[in-house]
Amino acid sequence: MSASGDLASRIADALTNASTDVGVAPDVDALRRVANAHTGKGSVLVGLKSSLGSITDVEARKAAGRAINEALQTLEALVAERLTGLEVAAASAAAAGEAMDLTEHLARRSRGHAHIVTQAWERLEDVFVGMGFKVAEGPEVETDFHNFTALNMPPNHPARSGFDTLFVKYGSPGSTLLRTHTSPVQIRVMQEWDLPIYAVMPGRVFRRDTPDATHMPVFHQIEGLVIDKGITFAHLAGTIEAFTKAFFGSEFSSRLRPNYFPFTEPSAEFDVRSSSGKWIELGGCGMVHPNVLKAGGVDPEVYTGFAFGFGIDRMAKERHNVADLRDMYANDLRFMRQF
């Protein structure tokens, strides 16, 4: 048996023993110990390496050194592989130990629900803002002047009786009221803003009305007002049409038909029609009456304008298919949480 043949078999034996030990190391710490035992100072392979000096043949010595190094590298690779395996196993064991049922979800405070009138209100504002309108506001307790007289309904005007006005005990009798429509804001805007005016005026309005499925004494309207040089009836019709398509959808169209309001002339009712072909009455509109422009301090010989208005509550009612307006004002969380 030659010295080199003997060395080769000792290397092979050492590698075999080491491989076996690595393979059975149960955990990372044991693996470290095994690795140290087979590749560290006192290990067989390192011992063989230090005995290489006794080989006199240079070539044989080099070959033996290469063989020992290869064995050590093989062993390191085995250790690394085993280490990865053990770590993966340890991680998945740890994960299994902290398994969770993600459907065990405790009820926590959830986001509140905006009133459907507010939702409709904001959607309407957004459409008009996109069309270049600003949003104006005014007081709910109003003067008779702003609510009626300035809107071409002087005291004793027959149209006043149609409004079922609630008067407030303040100032001289009949001078102060809860606004019956958002139109008084038109007057305030004309008086306070610079021309031209492109404004919508959403707000709460009041009528002396017994609540039923389609009427509430307190409800909401949105009013539009445009005053500029060169505004014509065609602009009114075009704006209503643009709004109709933007708010309801491009398959909707609009039409105007003659009606009467004291504050506009010519006056119109506007209807919208869906692709189903059914016309729905939506609101009133018209060219601002010259007397109204004058009351707002605008010269009707220089400026013309149009106005339109409709109910916000009804938009919400139709959109959500609410049968009875009173449901919208019952403040019942079972109702509110649907929207």
Add this chain to the structure above:
Amino acid sequence: MRILRSWLAEYCDLKRLNDDQLGDVMTALGMQVESAEVIGTPVAGVVVARVLRTERHPDAAKVHRVWVDAGDGVEHHVWCGAFNMKPGDLVPLATLGTAMPDGREILRRGILGIDSEGMLCSAAELGLSSDAAGIMIMPEGSSLGRNVFDALGVKRDVVYDLDITRNRPDATGHLGVARDVAAKLGVKFLPPKGDANKKGPARRVPVDIVAKEACARFNVTVMSGITVGPSPDHLSRRVLAAGMRPINNVVDASNLVMLECNQPNHAYDAEKVASGFRIRLATVGETLTTLDGVVRTLDTKDLLICDGDDRAIGIAGVMGGATTEISDTTTEIALETAWFEPNGVRLTSQRLALRTEASARFERGVDALGVDYSIARFASLLRESCPKLVVHSGATDARTRHLPKPANVSLRVARVNQVLGTSLHAREISSLLTRIGFVCTPKKILAKKSSNVPSGPGFSVKVPSWRPDCVDEVDLVEEVARHVGYETLGKRVSQSTQPGGLSPLQQRRRALRDVVLSLGASEAMPSPFLAPGDHERAGVVLESAALELENPLVVEESLLRTSLRPGLLKAIAFNVSHRANGIALYELGHVYRAQTVSGGRSPAGNEVAHDLPDETERLCIMAVGVDASAAVGWWSEITAVFGVGAQVDQSRVPAGYHPTRSATLARGKQVVGYVGEIDRTVLARYGVDERVACLEVDASILLGETPKASIAKPVSRFPSSDFDVAFSVPANVTAATLHRALRQAVGTLGEEVTLFDVFRKAPTDQTRSLAYRVRLRASDRTLTDAEVSTARTAAISAGEKLGCSLRGT
């Protein structure tokens, strides 16, 4: 207004239009069709029959037996639930197998084992009118067995129910509607001729108009040779179809004139008003029994028609009295045709809650010059049943200077086009207006100073007397628009020349809603009306009186709220009673106080506008089952978003809040809101026994101020050093005080001081342990142990100075 197609067709050619098209034309003219009902469609199998005899059956209380002769030589027996016929009357018999307009089939349905061989019909059952009061009694002369519709000469007709706007008094008469339709169709308008040949000797009834403004015209024309009886069928059917009840030939003629010419009028028994008429205002407390048998108490603003002895015989323009009615034996009538001031009629009719066909017309304004024509029409219509009718000459036609004269209005062609966006020529405009009775005289109109409407062609337009609503140029512009057709005016989008958008306040209002929703509160909208006592019940103390309503519908809605709390508490209580979970509600709405706000703007040159009461926007959030700390948490979340703070002053307990778990939110001297829990005694009144956390705040504090943009500070690149410190804190030291002291003690190195634990040995202990984590950091260096230790010592001695003792060391 019920308008009959057949009636319109007498005044203009409608052959081109089917029923829907005619409806569309009227709607497009502003006379909106609310409904259209087809009447007079012949029903096959309904024949004329004569009542032979009737008999009650002892076991049937609600029906009786009727035997009729239908001309076929056999007696037919029917059961009938109406009792208005007598032997000899002609009635409609629906024979067996007839399909009735309502879908029923007439079957041999017996009662008490006795068969019924058909059914006697009311006018309503045959679709001839709305009269369902009894079996229809047909005029003599119809041959037995003939189809009832043939026998009556009934033709198919359509009744349109039109919504007539206030500015169209003319359209409450068939003539006015026909004039408009004819003009739109471009066909001839053919009003009927009136015949008032005054043959008889002069008969003058004296008329004294005392109230000259309220009554500007009062015509009394005497007619004789009258036999009171039923109207000819075609007239009574027309009265019925138009929605009124036929009474007799005189009253029917009167009603037909009103439905045709829009001129209400009244026929008196001439004998009963021989003393003449006096038209004056009522005296206080004067009473009158009107035709409907009701005793009316009058006021000094009500206009009365009195006889020559000054006894009230009618309320002018509203309803006549019972004493001067014509009777079956009347042979001479005095016909009143008048013009009453519209507003007066309206106010009287409103005050008496008595709205009649006449008052509805007078209050819109009838044709001041239409009196003669309507008298002539009355005579023509009555002459159909009274061939010997004599219209006496010498009628009294009293007028006062208050009778409106037809207006003359200047109309500029350029103004029409400026408003409508059209390019109509003068000729087109005058042609449109002339067809509906306006008389246009061309003239050149010079531009007004500083007007955008240039000088140019125009008209002096004489307004017809039946259109009292047209007083301004723009009224004529509307007439042009109506007749040229709204749909032809085009659709152009107005191009806003300015950027649109929400104001900063409106943007912040949306942000506020978003924050509140994210806190879990849903939006309630309680009524802003309260009952007396509602504020007190909610624990709200009124600093100044709540605004009262002058005319509330019910006393429960007679006050305007000064606080959002009463409404939200009610909503909370409602949801608690329905056992809702996680109740959290908010409202963002207005409250009102009787006190005046200064700075209310007065519109230029108008003294009518005035200051308004104080109206502010407030936010209130309430949640059930959580304590005051939740409400403070909401407030800190809101202040963090809006960058607006307020002092939480627990020394001032707000009214209606928990005495030891609430605070006033103050900014300097200004109270801006309240936070905490609702007082338990208040909650008890609402039946709520859980805790209710509440935050209410003046929204203008949050929305009204534009927050300054924060200026960026560089973030330190050096590590922080933390230490914890816990104190045992006596009741008289608030966490906020201790927090402030700690911050001060650690000085500029202190980056954060955070309260992270509160501990009480027993829940009722007032002394508690508060633990803080202090994070120190410098912007330019890593802190040394010595610096940290100095800061810690300073923090501890600051706490101890307040009377707190260090724990845990």
